[in-house]
Amino acid sequence: MADSGLVVDGVSVGYGPVRALRDVSLYVPEGAVVAVLGNNGAGKSTLLRAISRTLGFQRGAVTAGTIRFCGRPLDGLAPDRVVAAGIAQVPEGRRVFARMTVADNLRAGALGSAGSRAAKATALRRVHELFPVLADRAAQRAGLLSGGEQQMLAVGRALMASPRLLLLDEPSLGLAPLMAARIAETVLEINAQGTSVLLVEQNAALALRLASQAYVLDVGEVAVEGPAADLAASDEIRRRYLGVVDETAAADATRGAETLPSLPRWGGPR
Secondary structure, eight states, X not given: OOTTSEEEEEEEEEETTEEEEXXXXXXXXXXXXXXXXOOXXXXXXXXXXXXXXXXXXXXXXXXXXXXXXXXXXXXXXXXXXXXXXXXEEXXXXXXXXXXXXXXXXXXXXXXXXXXXXXXXXXXXXXXXXXXXXXXXXXXXXXXXXXXXXXXXXXXXXHHTTOXXXXXXXSTTTTOOXXXXXXHHHHHHHHHHTTOEEEEEOSOHHHHHHHOSEEEEEEXXXXXXXXXHHHHHTOHHHXXXXXXXXXXXXXXXXXXXXXXXXXXXXXXSOO
């Protein structure tokens, strides 16, 4: 494994006496999209918290193993130092600051970055290009946005730190299929601009279309790993996570990301 990406090596996590992850290892190469799949309670969100060093907010802790990013150990870093190191997380559930304006939410996303004022201005332009509606509604309170717009804001806020690696936790959760497809387009665009992505998703068909490599967590352990195309072709993965067993249906569910339909940008009509 190269030192240019994220290396999770034999990590175990506990919440008091409860073991949430056991000996989990994965690798996110620089410039890649890697997916983590699994049912509720499999440990997907715990894995992201371990990487972003936010486990302590839920009284959890890494009990074994190491996590390195670009050759640098993350062990012992405060969450804001992880952001400064180039990792930003979009938590599950579109957790925006509801009483703050859209513009203030985006400014808050840049607080932990080490970038200059010019770099932050560049990051804001990037966010507005990806999500034009955020520029249009800069003065509006975030709590008044639609669910899809709040998801845009959550992603945009993370991008304000100009991360090299973006951690996405269930970005399609609770959204209509059309909005979930728009998320897929946006993830691909963010990745094409040079940001690596670690994508946690219950929507396995969506995740496997986007990722080059995938890991399946089951009760806190890596049960299956491999190229996303291979997992998409696996009968077991199709039965357990895609809900299809017919060859034709499986091919439709897991066709390549390049076949995603052309959709309006996030800032377009809702």
